[in-house]
Amino acid sequence: MNGSEFSWSEFFHMGGYAVFVWSSYGLALLMVVVNIVSPIIERKRVIARVKRAIKREASNGQVN
Helix, strand or coil: CCCCCCCHHHHHHHHHCHHHHHHHHHHHHHHHHHHHHHHHHHHHHHHHHHHHHHHHHHHHHHHC
């Protein structure tokens, strides 16, 4: 393929290495998504746990 000819199928085929190249891109994208979503989910879980603890402490204080 010279500079003036461009083929999308050749680009996506990657000279026979497409499986390795695209799976690497896919795994990298997956890890980026996991590294973004995981802290968000954990933050929500921690906030819920803290709210439950505050509610429990408030109810224990009213009973005594």
